[in-house]
Structures are given as C-alpha cells and as structure tokens.
Amino acid sequence: MNLSNTSITLSLIMVSGIDQFHFVSGVVGESCMNVTYTHQSICALKGSTVDISCFYTHPSWHNVTEVSWFSKWETGVTNDLSQDPEYADRVEYHRQTDKDSTLKITDLRERDSTEYKFRFKTVHAEWGYTFSGTTLSVTGLQVEMTPATVTEGQRVTLACRTVCTLTDNPNPSYIWYKLGQRLTNQNNSLILNPVSSEDAGRYSCAVEGFEDLHSPEETLTVKYDPKNTSVSVSPSGEIVEGSSVTLTCSSDANPPVKRYTWYKTNGHQSVSYGNTEPQQVFNQIKSSATGEYYCEAWNGIKTGRSESINLDVKYGPKNISVSTSLSGEIVEGNSVTLTCSSDANPPVDKYTWYKKNVTSPKASGQSYSITNIISEDRGEYYCEAENKYGRLNSSPVFVDVQYGPKNTSVSISPSGEIVEGSSVTLTCSSDANPPVKRYTWYKKIGHQSISYGNTEPQQVFNQIKSSDTGEYYCEAWNGMKTGRSESINIDVKCE
Structure with a gap:
C-alpha cells in the first residue's frame, strides 16, 4: 500500500477541561482536536520549493491562539521553523481558511530531509508533539555512467538518478546537457552507441520544469587510439646548415602518448632513430639531414603514424672540383673544356674561372672552353662557385699544353x-x-x-x-x- 498520498487524521479528546490527551483516529464529535496531513511523505528536488500542508479541527468553543511548524522536538519543547536560523528567509506559512496551513520551504537542501509537524494552540490546549507528520526527502540529481571506463567504439549509458520518486512528478521528462549546452534527449538515460572521442566531456541532467536545477557535472572520459598524428618543424621557413632545427610530433590520444618513434625515409626503407621523445632536435643540422621524416605515437592501445615532412637543408658550395674534356695529352691546337662541379643547395648560380697568377677572371659559367689551345694557355686554372649561402674556390688543375x-x-x-x-x-x-x-x-x-x-x-x-x-x-x-x-x-x- 502506498502511503505517500494517504491522509492521516490524529485526534485528541479533552477530559474535564484539563490538558490531558487521549488519541484516537477519526473525529469524535465536537470535543476532539485533529490534524490531517495531505501527504505522509514527500520527495522533492534539491534547490526546488516544496509545500507541506495540513487541515486541522478543534471544538468551536476553542479559540486558536497560535499556529506553527516544527521539525525538532525535545522533552515537549519545539522550535518554530520561522525562527530557526537554518531556515531563515526560506520558510513561509500560508493559509486559505482558518482550518488549514501550508509550510513553504524554498531552496531545498539535503539536510532539510526530515519529518515536519504542525502545531496549534488554543486557550485550553495545545496539539502536536509526538504525532506523525509529513516526512520530506530532498534528493539531488546524479549522473551515473555504465561502464565507468569506456573505449571509443563501445556503448556507454548515462543515467539521471534520484534517491526517491518525485512526489509532484513521478514520471518526469529529463533534460541533458553537455558542457552546459542542452541536448535533445528527454529520457532519463542517454545512450551513446558507439561512443566516439567527440562525445567526451562534462555531462549534467535536469528535470523538465526545473531547468535551473542541474545535477553535478560528471565527466565522460573516452579512451581512443592516437589520431591526427602530425610533425611540425621549428623554425619554419628555410633551414640553413649549422642552424638548430626541432621536429615536434603531436598526436591526440587518450590515454596520452607514452612513446614516440622517429623515422627517416631512405629510398624504400625507413631508418629508426633511438629517440622516443616527442621532439627530434638537430643542434647543428648538416646537409646530410636532408630527407623525409615521420613519427609514430603509441599510447598503450595502438600506434598512430604521421604524414612525412621534408627537411631541405640549404648550404653553400662544397666538394668543388674541376674536370677536363680530354683525358690524355693536350696538344697545341686542340680544344679543351674545363667543367666545374659542386655540391650546393640551392644549386650554384654563378661560376667564375681564373688562371693562377692572373688577376682578372678568364670566363664565367659552369664550363670554360679553350679552342685552338696554344702554349701560352698552359698553366693552373680554378673555378669559384657561388650561391646565396656562400662561395668556394676549387683546387687548381694544371692544363699542360704539349707542343x-x-x-x-x-x-x-x-x-x-x-x-x-x-x-x-x-x-x-x-x-x-x-x-x-x-x-x-x-x-x-x-x-x-x-x-x-x-x-x-x-x-x-x-x-x-x-x-x-x-x-x-x-x-x-x-x-x-x-x-x-x-x-x-x-x-x-x-x-
């Protein structure tokens, strides 16, 4: 039997005009005093407002001198709630007739959960000490997640719970919020199947009609493999040999990445570096570091791989040399071409030819041709190679003209x-x-x-x-x- 909505009538009978009480249920003529509570128990939301009401009767020849509500009593002494500091500015007494009273409590708190009773006095007697009143249960909303730990792709259920069934709304509609933004779901359960990393965040719920009374936020944490793994380079722009360059591997993962692995691509093979940190640092980068790099991020679940990033290390001319078009003896009257070769990035954009002990340049361009060579052309020649990052002279090559x-x-x-x-x-x-x-x-x-x-x-x-x-x-x-x-x-x- 559900007693929450059952009225209770408690009566007393006056004997010989003395303040002695005999309790019976129901109403016994005009000589009895009784109080009937609208509810035996009430369940209400934390932060909301509740009305606890009752009806009372007394002999017509008794004049009521005082009414009050109380929740504590000791040895026949009660405290009027309207005077209790814990309820200051939160309680009001209302009445529509001279035979009813309503206790209104606003901004309900969980410690307000207790039994409330009504008391009235007449010139001849008092009513209301040990009689049963209305029991109030104040419940907050709580978000429960099942399972507590979830991995992307699984199913997770978020349930909005109360410790008791709301008296005024036993089958309410619910409102769900993520990061404070309202969702469309109106059931007490929010099912995410399959759950994704985008579903992670703070969730709360509320009962429709009480949108301002949110539950505490509960954080949904979704574990997932590393994703969006990428490599960035600092500083950006041109990389010059001898400068300091840092590659940084970034990855979105939960749990966070535990180990990084760096690779350099050589042809169809990838060479692994021993470094397991999120950064690969080149303190004085060399031209040999030119190439494609990528990283792998592992978080204990799976591994995510980045796209490759190309490091193009710029440097001035190096390994410069001069070759001749004739491999054998050079005889007077022949034609000879000298060619200058150099390793540089970007490629050499200016070549200049010199003959040793001759001040002015002989020619420009990567190749220098001497047609119908004569004995006076005999001597040491060298080239100068230049790009935007430097210049370098070759070792001299001796042109031995035979005649x-x-x-x-x-x-x-x-x-x-x-x-x-x-x-x-x-x-x-x-x-x-x-x-x-x-x-x-x-x-x-x-x-x-x-x-x-x-x-x-x-x-x-x-x-x-x-x-x-x-x-x-x-x-x-x-x-x-x-x-x-x-x-x-x-x-x-x-x-």
Missing part, C-alpha cells in the same frame, strides 16, 4: 772576337713541351750541312781552329716535332 720546339736558337760564349786556340761553346736553346730530348748540330759547307755526332745542347770547341770558321745551327727534337735554329757565324782569327 713542338719553338724559338730554337744558338748562342755563343764567350761573345766577342774568337781567337784560334781559345775555348768556345755553342748552346742550343728551345722552348718545347715535353722538353727537348735530342739536339743535332750542323755546320754549313757550301750548299751542304754536315752533322756533328753530338746530341747535347752544347757544342764545345776546347781549342778552336781556324778551320772551324763557318756557320753553325742546331735542331731540337722533343718527340713530337723538330725545331731548327737560325745560323750563327764563327769567325776564328789567327794570332
């Missing part, structure tokens, strides 16, 4: 008059590359030339004779060609 003997000539020592019996030396000189290998000496006799057996660069007359008078010349041979000198005349004087 037959030229400028072949004969000189005589001592100069001046030659006297018979003196010592005279003829010297043959010639410019040749490779150097002269063999000399041949000739003396003109008439229209003929007589060859000496000497193949040295000098023809020596230790005691020259008058018969040595005549014209002499030499030939120089370097394996390629022969060069002939002009004739020199020796006039030997007799003493």
Whole structure:
C-alpha cells in the first residue's frame, strides 16, 4: 500500500477541561482536536520549493491562539521553523481558511530531509508533539555512467538518478546537457552507441520544469587510439646548415602518448632513430639531414603514424672540383673544356674561372672552353662557385699544353772576337713541351750541312781552329716535332 498520498487524521479528546490527551483516529464529535496531513511523505528536488500542508479541527468553543511548524522536538519543547536560523528567509506559512496551513520551504537542501509537524494552540490546549507528520526527502540529481571506463567504439549509458520518486512528478521528462549546452534527449538515460572521442566531456541532467536545477557535472572520459598524428618543424621557413632545427610530433590520444618513434625515409626503407621523445632536435643540422621524416605515437592501445615532412637543408658550395674534356695529352691546337662541379643547395648560380697568377677572371659559367689551345694557355686554372649561402674556390688543375720546339736558337760564349786556340761553346736553346730530348748540330759547307755526332745542347770547341770558321745551327727534337735554329757565324782569327 502506498502511503505517500494517504491522509492521516490524529485526534485528541479533552477530559474535564484539563490538558490531558487521549488519541484516537477519526473525529469524535465536537470535543476532539485533529490534524490531517495531505501527504505522509514527500520527495522533492534539491534547490526546488516544496509545500507541506495540513487541515486541522478543534471544538468551536476553542479559540486558536497560535499556529506553527516544527521539525525538532525535545522533552515537549519545539522550535518554530520561522525562527530557526537554518531556515531563515526560506520558510513561509500560508493559509486559505482558518482550518488549514501550508509550510513553504524554498531552496531545498539535503539536510532539510526530515519529518515536519504542525502545531496549534488554543486557550485550553495545545496539539502536536509526538504525532506523525509529513516526512520530506530532498534528493539531488546524479549522473551515473555504465561502464565507468569506456573505449571509443563501445556503448556507454548515462543515467539521471534520484534517491526517491518525485512526489509532484513521478514520471518526469529529463533534460541533458553537455558542457552546459542542452541536448535533445528527454529520457532519463542517454545512450551513446558507439561512443566516439567527440562525445567526451562534462555531462549534467535536469528535470523538465526545473531547468535551473542541474545535477553535478560528471565527466565522460573516452579512451581512443592516437589520431591526427602530425610533425611540425621549428623554425619554419628555410633551414640553413649549422642552424638548430626541432621536429615536434603531436598526436591526440587518450590515454596520452607514452612513446614516440622517429623515422627517416631512405629510398624504400625507413631508418629508426633511438629517440622516443616527442621532439627530434638537430643542434647543428648538416646537409646530410636532408630527407623525409615521420613519427609514430603509441599510447598503450595502438600506434598512430604521421604524414612525412621534408627537411631541405640549404648550404653553400662544397666538394668543388674541376674536370677536363680530354683525358690524355693536350696538344697545341686542340680544344679543351674545363667543367666545374659542386655540391650546393640551392644549386650554384654563378661560376667564375681564373688562371693562377692572373688577376682578372678568364670566363664565367659552369664550363670554360679553350679552342685552338696554344702554349701560352698552359698553366693552373680554378673555378669559384657561388650561391646565396656562400662561395668556394676549387683546387687548381694544371692544363699542360704539349707542343713542338719553338724559338730554337744558338748562342755563343764567350761573345766577342774568337781567337784560334781559345775555348768556345755553342748552346742550343728551345722552348718545347715535353722538353727537348735530342739536339743535332750542323755546320754549313757550301750548299751542304754536315752533322756533328753530338746530341747535347752544347757544342764545345776546347781549342778552336781556324778551320772551324763557318756557320753553325742546331735542331731540337722533343718527340713530337723538330725545331731548327737560325745560323750563327764563327769567325776564328789567327794570332
């Protein structure tokens, strides 16, 4: 039997006009006093307002002098709620007739849960000490989650609970809120199936009609694999060799990421770094660090992988060298091309060619061509490579131009008059590359030339004779060609 809405009538009978009480149920003539409570028990929301009402009767010859409501009593002493500091400004007494009374309590608190009774006095008696009144239960709303721990993709149920059934609204409509924003669901249970990471947040509920009386917020935590894993680079913009660069791996995961793994892609392979931190730091980055990088984030559930990010390390020219178009001997009259090569990022945008010990540049461009090369082109050449990050000179390369003997000539020592019996030396000189290998000496006799057996660069007359008078010349041979000198005349004087 549900007693919550059952009225209770308590009566007393006056005996001989003395304040002695005999309690019976019902009404006994005009000599009884009774109080009937509208509800035996009431369940109301915390923060709301409740009306606890009753009806009372008394003999017509009794004049009521005082009415009050109370909730505490000790040894026959009661405290009027309107005077109780705990209820200050929260209680009001109302009546519509002289036989009813209503206790209104606003801003209900859980400690207001107790039994409330009505008391009235007449000039002859008092009513209301130990009689049963109305029991008030104040309940807050509570959000319960099942299960308490949930992973993305599972089902979770959020239930809005009260400790008792609301008296005024036993089957209420419910309002759900997420992060303070109202949801459309109006059931006491909010089912998320399947739950996603976007469902995570703080939830509360309220009873429709009492929208301001929210339950405490309950946080729904959804575990999920790492997602949105990405790599960022700092500083942004161009990366110059020698600077400090930091790669940062970011990932949305619950529980948070426990371990990171960094990879560099080399062709079709990925090389793992030993670093397990969210940052990969290059304190003085090298050009060899150029390449694609990605990270993996693991949170104990699964692993999330980022897209690759490309590091393009800029640097000035390095490893500069010069090559020639001819791999063998360079002979006078050939054409030769010198090519400058350099490793640089961005590529070299300016090449300049120099010949050693020559101040002004010889040419510009990655290649320098010498057509119909001559002996004067022989020497050391180097190039200068330049981009926006620096410039560098190559090591010199020697261009060795080979040619037959030229400028072949004969000189005589001592100069001046030659006297018979003196010592005279003829010297043959010639410019040749490779150097002269063999000399041949000739003396003109008439229209003929007589060859000496000497193949040295000098023809020596230790005691020259008058018969040595005549014209002499030499030939120089370097394996390629022969060069002939002009004739020199020796006039030997007799003493």
